[in-house]
Amino acid sequence: MERRASRPRIADVARVAGVSKTAVSFAFNSPERLSLETADRIREVAESLGYRPHPVARMLTQRRTMALGVLTPQALSVIFSNPFFALFNEGIARAAEEHGYELHFISPIHGSLVTAIGRATVDGVVAIGVSAEHPEVGQVRGAGLPLVLVDSEDPPELGSVVVDDEGGARAAAAHLIELGHRDILVLAVEAPQAVGDASADAPLGPRAEAAVTVRRLRGYEQAFESAGLALDPAWVVAGRASIDGGAAAFQRAWAMDLRPTAVLAMGDAMALGAIRAARDLGLRVPNDLSVVGFDDIDLASHVDPALTTVHQPIRQKGFEAVRLLLAEVEQPASPVQHLRLETRLIVRGSTAPPHGRGEVPGTQQ
Amino acid sequence: MERRASRPRIADVARVAGVSKTAVSFAFNSPERLSLETADRIREVAESLGYRPHPVARMLTQRRTMALGVLTPQALSVIFSNPFFALFNEGIARAAEEHGYELHFISPIHGSLVTAIGRATVDGVVAIGVSAEHPEVGQVRGAGLPLVLVDSEDPPELGSVVVDDEGGARAAAAHLIELGHRDILVLAVEAPQAVGDASADAPLGPRAEAAVTVRRLRGYEQAFESAGLALDPAWVVAGRASIDGGAAAFQRAWAMDLRPTAVLAMGDAMALGAIRAARDLGLRVPNDLSVVGFDDIDLASHVDPALTTVHQPIRQKGFEAVRLLLAEVEQPASPVQHLRLETRLIVRGSTAPPHGRGEVPGTQQ
DNA sequence: GTGAAAGCGCTAACAG
DNA sequence: CTGTTAGCGCTTTCAC
Numbered sequence: 180m181e182r183r184a185s186r187p188r189i190a191d192v193a194r195v196a197g198v199s200k201t202a203v204s205f206a207f208n209s210p211e212r213l214s215l216e217t218a219d220r221i222r223e224v225a226e227s228l229g230y231r232p233h234p235v236a237r238m239l240t241q242r243r244t245m246a247l248g249v250l251t252p253q254a255l256s257v258i259f260s261n262p263f264f265a266l267f268n269e270g271i272a273r274a275a276e277e278h279g280y281e282l283h284f285i286s287p288i289h290g291s292l293v294t295a296i297g298r299a300t301v302d303g304v305v306a307i308g309v310s311a312e313h314p315e316v317g318q319v320r321g322a323g324l325p326l327v328l329v330d331s332e333d334p335p336e337l338g339s340v341v342v343d344d345e346g347g348a349r350a351a352a353a354h355l356i357e358l359g360h361r362d363i364l365v366l367a368v369e370a371p372q373a374v375g376d377a378s379a380d381a382p383l384g385p386r387a388e389a390a391v392t393v394r395r396l397r398g399y400e401q402a403f404e405s406a407g408l409a410l411d412p413a414w415v416v417a418g419r420a421s422i423d424g425g426a427a428a429f430q431r432a433w434a435m436d437l438r439p440t441a442v443l444a445m446g447d448a449m450a451l452g453a454i455r456a457a458r459d460l461g462l463r464v465p466n467d468l469s470v471v472g473f474d475d476i477d478l479a480s481h482v483d484p485a486l487t488t489v490h491q492p493i494r495q496k497g498f499e500a501v502r503l504l505l506a507e508v509e510q511p512a513s514p515v516q517h518l519r520l521e522t523r524l525i526v527r528g529s530t531a532p533p534h535g536r537g538e539v540p541g542t543q544q
Numbered sequence: 545m546e547r548r549a550s551r552p553r554i555a556d557v558a559r560v561a562g563v564s565k566t567a568v569s570f571a572f573n574s575p576e577r578l579s580l581e582t583a584d585r586i587r588e589v590a591e592s593l594g595y596r597p598h599p600v601a602r603m604l605t606q607r608r609t610m611a612l613g614v615l616t617p618q619a620l621s622v623i624f625s626n627p628f629f630a631l632f633n634e635g636i637a638r639a640a641e642e643h644g645y646e647l648h649f650i651s652p653i654h655g656s657l658v659t660a661i662g663r664a665t666v667d668g669v670v671a672i673g674v675s676a677e678h679p680e681v682g683q684v685r686g687a688g689l690p691l692v693l694v695d696s697e698d699p700p701e702l703g704s705v706v707v708d709d710e711g712g713a714r715a716a717a718a719h720l721i722e723l724g725h726r727d728i729l730v731l732a733v734e735a736p737q738a739v740g741d742a743s744a745d746a747p748l749g750p751r752a753e754a755a756v757t758v759r760r761l762r763g764y765e766q767a768f769e770s771a772g773l774a775l776d777p778a779w780v781v782a783g784r785a786s787i788d789g790g791a792a793a794f795q796r797a798w799a800m801d802l803r804p805t806a807v808l809a810m811g812d813a814m815a816l817g818a819i820r821a822a823r824d825l826g827l828r829v830p831n832d833l834s835v836v837g838f839d840d841i842d843l844a845s846h847v848d849p850a851l852t853t854v855h856q857p858i859r860q861k862g863f864e865a866v867r868l869l870l871a872e873v874e875q876p877a878s879p880v881q882h883l884r885l886e887t888r889l890i891v892r893g894s895t896a897p898p899h900g901r902g903e904v905p906g907t908q909q
Numbered sequence: 910g911t912g913a914a915a916g917c918g919c920t921a922a923c924a925g
Numbered sequence: 926c927t928g929t930t931a932g933c934g935c936t937t938t939c940a941c
Contacts, residue, residue: 186688188918199928204920214926229686234665235603236918239933244600245663246648255637255647259630272620279653281663282620283611288644298610298646300599300665321594323551483848553934564912569936579910601934604917 270497347522348398425452484528635862712887713763790817849893
């Protein structure tokens with residue numbers, strides 16, 4: 180009856196090798212505290228038994244998991260289908276694996292982020308799309324976990340990584356204005372209705388994404404003001420941050436009899452959607468309609484015409500967030516850090532002067 | 545000194561509420577075993593203290609983690625930058641969240657998949673790009689974890705989800721042959737050099753991806769044979785499964801004086817790379833060169849010309865893999881299941897008869 | 910309805 | 926160099 184289907188425990192190894200559990204533990208964790216031969220013999224026995232220290236038990240005693248959490252209010256499946264997250268995750272992943280940490284994605288479970296956080300076994304978390312006003316932030320901190328915010332600086336005592344949304348937006352709007360556009364439609368990101376079923380938590384309220392929207396909108400406004408113009412609120416329509424969302428928003432604007440010569444979209448996906456919708460209406464881009472996106476996802480440079488957009492270093496955002504987080508995780512005494520990364524306008528083929536007057540910028544006024 | 549910075553434990557709640565630890569546990573896990581008022585009071589105290597059951601301790605006693613692992617030999621960062629995985633992960637994620645499980649990505653840590661698996665705290669794993677000959681498979685099974693293989697049926701006693709690679713490849717090749725092509729270049733996927741540093745494990749050998757390659761190649765051959773032709777091994781060149789890899793492979797073939805009128809690429813990314821390389825050489829697609837991909841990633845239908853390719857249900861593959869896995873996880877007695885999904889050729893704009901004779905298929909013979 | 914006590918599997922003082 | 930022992934924080938029989 181010595182054979183057992185279940186996983187061998189440390190005691191089994193100790194018994195077979197004729198040593199104490201301590202010795203076995205040392206053989207794995209501090210071999211230098213054992214004679215070479217003892218350590219070798221123990222490892223052989225362990226090997227032959229197929230023994231591996233149980234990771235959960237190990238976490239419990241070591242009080243660390245060697246895993247980092249990526250917290251998002253979005254459903255897991257959108258995290259993986261969204262090109263923005265593809266880049267962000269890539270950056271996160273690169274930093275995590277460089278330091279030997281695993282990655283756990285913390286997304287609503289049965290609609291509840293609170294339960295998801297409650298279950299997370301991580302040493303620290305990077306949160307994106309979340310800020311001060313969210314109960315989740317308090318929960319993570321209450322759990323004693325280091326937390327770094329991305330795209331929000333709100334509880335200032337937390338580490339953060341943000342980009343210059345305002346400056347990027349300003350540059351985008353200024354570009355259009357310089358080209359001579361005056362009838363500019365703004366496609367804003369509406370707060371996504373979080374997965375939420377009718378479960379206990381999730382009084383989601385204004386998400387941090389709203390903060391990004393506000394910053395970008397402010398940038399647009401500043402550019403208008405600098406040019407002595409004003410951004411008419413009626414020309415700001417909100418939609419979901421996706422291709423379909425952008426298309427729908429553009430159509431809605433059109434149905435409201437807005438006839439823009441240019442579009443400022445707060446995301447590339449929305450920009451692409453607007454282009455699609457405009458084409459369906461018979462408009463040519465950029466001749467009849469100029470479109471500027473935001474983010475500079477991979478696709479932006481591959482579509483035709485290539486999308487003029489505001490580049491933000493998404494990968495780097497993820498990478499730096501993990502770097503800041505690990506500093507806190509590994510030296511709990513270290514001060515929290517704040518990072519602000521640059522954005523820059525990339526002019527490609529989707530923008531031109533209004534009225535199809537070719538590629539040469541000229542003031543139509 | 546009652547205030548403590550660290551996380552409150554169950555004993556703290558018990559003490560403050562004036563009950564035993566058991567009662568506190570019951571208040572959370574089996575409230576029906578407590579009087580309503582006791583349970584409520586305990587929960588209030590817990591709330592006020594900010595108490596949350598420690599997830600690791602919980603895992604240890606419950607002997608389940610409510611998390612599933614996704615095992616891949618690729619580095620974490622490639623998992624997120626690769627469009628194939630984007631789709632696969634989406635399917636995985638959808639199924640996992642539907643059942644309330646978290647997802648952990650198990651990728652080499654410091655180059656070692658073995659340590660990564662050793663650390664994984666999951667109730668089961670879906671492995672892709674791995675099969676019988678890999679030590680990792682044995683390790684996972686040794687840990688007593690249910691395991692479902694994707695793209696391999698090799699240890700037949702394991703659950704599996706595969707697609708009809710052979711049939712898809714056959715259809716792709718047949719399509720080209722019917723169009724009249726005879727000089728067909730095959731772009732095969734070469735085994736990726738796993739991340740591996742010089743660390744202990746990773747005698748990686750032929751990866752399961754090799755199996756996919758073999759199946760697709762066999763499909764191509766069958767189509768050739770059915771047409772009374774033969775696939776010349778000299779016309780099969782291998783490259784990395786990426787855009788750059790495809791471009792490089794095509795250039796290499798060109799440098800070896802191969803002058804194909806068509807390309808069969810084992811992945812869409814490679815196909816796209818081949819198109820790029822061909823264009824750089826002054827060839828027009830599909831007039832001078834027809835290209836067929838494999839997989840049908842999102843991008844395939846968005847490029848110009850849209851890519852003719854073999855569609856495989858990548859999302860579904862992920863979704864089903866988790867479904868099969870959960871069946872095993874939740875009813876350990878249940879039999880392992882095997883699933884084979886269909887593929888189908890999707891003809892778009894990147895294929896035409898050879899010699900630029902327009903879009904109408906005609907036998908050039 | 911409530912609590913005492915025995916683990917879950919491992920680590921790490923502390924002795925010897 | 927090796928073993929004893931006491932936890933890590935929670936769950937869960939089993940008595941009361």
